[in-house]
Amino acid sequence: MAHQQLAAILNIRGAPLWSRAFYWTRGLPRYRAHHREHLEEVRRRLRRLPLIAIAGAGYDGAGVSACVRSGRAAGLLIAQLTAR
Numbered sequence: 001m002a003h004q005q006l007a008a009i010l011n012i013r014g015a016p017l018w019s020r021a022f023y024w025t026r027g028l029p030r031y032r033a034h035h036r037e038h039l040e041e042v043r044r045r046l047r048r049l050p051l052i053a054i055a056g057a058g059y060d061g062a063g064v065s066a067c068v069r070s071g072r073a074a075g076l077l078i079a080q081l082t083a084r
């Protein structure tokens with residue numbers, strides 16, 4: 001399928017020399033129901049502890065841009081807590 005689609009985009013004429021399919025069965029997190037509410041509760045509880053922020057695909061979205069946003073927000077939170 002990948003070859004078929006790329007061949008059209010990149011104008012590839014020959015067949016692949018080799019190909020292999022990889023299955024990333026746990027590659028992306030799958031959030032449970034009420035994930036957002038659970039996360040808000042976890043973050044609320046973490047506020048009781050000093051200098052802890054959570055970020056990444058397991059929390060705020062699995063795409064790279066969501067992970068970057070999540071990491072920046074965590075960094076900002078730590079900076080604010082440190083400045084107090």
Ligand SMILES: Cc1cc2nc3c(=O)[nH]c(=O)nc-3n(C[C@H](O)[C@H](O)[C@H](O)COP(=O)(O)OP(=O)(O)OC[C@H]3O[C@@H](n4cnc5c(N)ncnc54)[C@H](O)[C@@H]3O)c2cc1C
Nearest residue numbers: 024026027028029055056057058061062063064065066067
């Ligand atoms: C196969 C695949 C393809 C994907 N393709 C896309 C795509 O095309 N576009 C897109 O937007 N997203 C894509 N994603 C999703 C996206 O890449 C991930 O969700 C994102 O990179 C996760 O970022 P993260 O910072 O949460 O975790 P990670 O990028 O996994 O970073 C976690 C880091 O923590 C380190 N670490 C782990 N344990 C410890 C420890 N005990 N001590 C110190 N360090 C530790 C790891 O080495 C790693 O560097 C893809 C994901 C997969 C698996």
